[in-house]
Amino acid sequence: MHTWIFEDWSGWLPRLLDGLLVSLQVTGLSLALGFSLGMVFALLSSSRSRLVRWPSVLLVEVGRGMPALVMLQLVYFGLPSASITLDTFPASVLALTLTTAAYTSEIIRAGLRAVPAGELEAADALGLSKADATRFVVIPQGLRIALPALMGFAILIFQISALAFSLGLPELLSQAYSIGAATFRYFDILLLAGLLYLAITIPASWLVGRLERRLARHL
Amino acid sequence: MEHFGRIFEAAPVTLEVTATCFTVGALLGVVLVSGRRSRSWVVRSVSRVVIDVLRGIPPIVFLFIVFFGIGSGAITLSPFQAAVIGLGLISAAHLAEIYRGSLLAVNRGQFEASQALGLGRTTTYVRVIGPQAMRVAIPGMVTWAISLLKDSAIVSTIGVAEIMLVANQDARASGSSLTPFIIAALIYIALGTPLAFLSRYLERTLSLKR
Amino acid sequence: MIALTPDRCNLMLRLEGVRKAFKDQVAVDDVSLDVEAGQVVAIIGPSGSGKSTLLRCINLLEIPDRGRITVEGQPTDAKGGVSTKELMKLRRKVGMVFQSFNLFPHMTVLRNISLPQERVLGRSRAQADARSMALLAQVGLTVKADSHPSQCSGGQQQRVAIARALALDPKIMLFDEPTSALDPELGLEVLAVMRQLADQGMTMIVVTHEIHFAADVADRLIVMADGRIIEQGDPKSVINNPQVDRTRTFLSAIRDR
DSSP: OHHHHHHHHHHHHHHHHHHHHHHHHHHHHHHHHHHHHHHHHHHHHTOSOHHHHHHHHHHHHHHHHSOHHHHHHIIIIIGGGGTOOOOHHHHHHHHHHHHHHHHHHHHHHHHHHTSOHHHHHHHHHTTOOHHHHIIIIIHHHHHHHHHHHHHHHHHHHHHHGGGGGGGTOOSHHHHHHHHHHHHSOHHHHHHHHHHHHHHHHHHHHHHHHHHHHHHHHHO | OHHHHHHHHTHHHHHHHHHHHHHHHHHHHHHHHHHHTOSSHHHHHHHHHHHHHHHHSOHHHHHHIIIIIITBTTSBOOHHHHHHHHHHHHHHHHHHHHHHHHHHHSOHHHHHHHHHHTOOHHHIIIIIIHHHHHHHHHHHHHHHHHHHHHHGGGGGGGTOOSHHHHHHHHHHHSSOOHHHHHHHHHHHHHHHHHHHHHHHHHHHHHHHHO | OOOOOGGGTTEEEEEEEEEEEETTEEEEEEEEEEEETTOEEEEEOOTTSSHHHHHHHHTTSSOOSEEEEEETTEEEEOTTOOOHHHHHHHHHHEEEEOTTOOOOTTSOHHHHHHHHIIIIIOOOHHHHHHHHHHHHHHHTOGGGTTSOGGGSOHHHHHHHHHHHHHTTOOSEEEEESTTTTSOHHHHHHHHHHHHHHHHTTOEEEEEOSOHHHHHHHOSEEEEEETTEEEEEEOHHHHHHSOOSHHHHHHHHHHHTO
């Protein structure tokens, strides 16, 4: 029985790795776009003008309050009735980008708030303009502080990418499930897929932990 | 507006799934964290691996392993049962980490004082350390509860008739597929908001007591 | 009241009727003060006496509720609020050193000193770096130019902070308990730099607990309590022969520690 498992596993592996590649692509693209958008929302949500702040905060709260699965299905199945039809890959990226933007906006804002007040005072006392202080002191420091949380979130988005299977995106879980449906060897194939996910998330978490400890020493 | 009625009726199921999984997780989490802090290196390592795996695997993959992998073989599991096992175990792992953090946050001196006074291990944990650790853990636990509420949407994929499933069915049946999803999103947000307020309230009251 | 014009600039700083209250607590209660160019003024007093708040009113980190602050002939009236332009103008003439140094941890020591010069004074990178290195030489820390603040001791960080403030060529230097966060040994290096600065003729206002510094370096000692100046004069005479009871109590509390 055991030799059969490993033979099958090596047979299934290529397809699963193809799926893993798609998962990583969706994740990578969504993170790149989502972080940038999140940065924008972080600054808008911190604005002193209520006109700018309220809509931004509202969008962020909605993005954070709804399950990622709902976001994915809304974008793929729902938008067509508003005449926006997207293919599975773009739809997955759009949905995950929006979710990323909402969560990272809050993470970045917390980081910006955590910059020690003393440094802001020093910047003030030196005569640096508010814009300069934000650009040279608050943002670099705030992002450094937020980095571990942002990286932790990146790992989370990679896990969430598995939900894109419900849109038919040929990512890792999707591949595993279709092999399972064909062979009825669900347990084996899903276990293998699970191991592939873990092969990414566990080392990544370990690296984030190390980064956190290093950063704590220098700040 | 019938959309709303149908989808809203599924809200209790979502809440039931969330509450059950949270309870299972809260209890099993204690077991896991005790293992993590055990004196035996073997138990500690096994616990650590279990926690890391449960936190590292995408919840939906684990759910599928439980439902399709285990639950359709020798043992048959209903969707709800599989959901409780799947998300319950994952909750246990996350809550175990929260418990671990909260225990570390309790001043070492408390342990030493209890030892010096001759209080047994159980008394120390239940009467001295526990209450203090709880104070630190509760905000994190509420945060997890909110996450769990959102994660519970994935059980729709194995057929549990909660909000997401009904919204999906609705979208397929009717022509307007945008509305059901928007309604589902709003209901999740509405369910999560009281928890978010609870979390903020707890953070304020608990930090004042220190 | 002699009218102040830029050429009658023997008077570097004049405070008139400065008042600052937080909610219902009055921190600075109608304080007036004149400081001549090149003078070193030390301010001492029990905690809560308002000395730090007063210092922070001078460079408008705290905006007073009432009063006028005149730096080198340029008046700034607190009434009706202070515009950003006025703030910037004043802060260009007044440098400040904080108790907790407040260096920017993500920049090297050199960048900490050069960046404000580039952004506030418009100096080129080369000009700014040259001036920064000169100031680092003055405080004895050229070797630390490319280090980060976390790689420097507290005393070194504070000396860098002093260099950073000096880089903008201020007319007045304010020190808010510069050595309170430092071990006595590290504090000495900072006090040495401050002494050097005083010898070079900088106008300095120092809030401190270091009575010895006040006695040796300061030209004038001001004692504050409950938001008011209760006594001032030559440091040695105030310390050895305090006229006011409150001063006496405060000084003996320090001496008898």
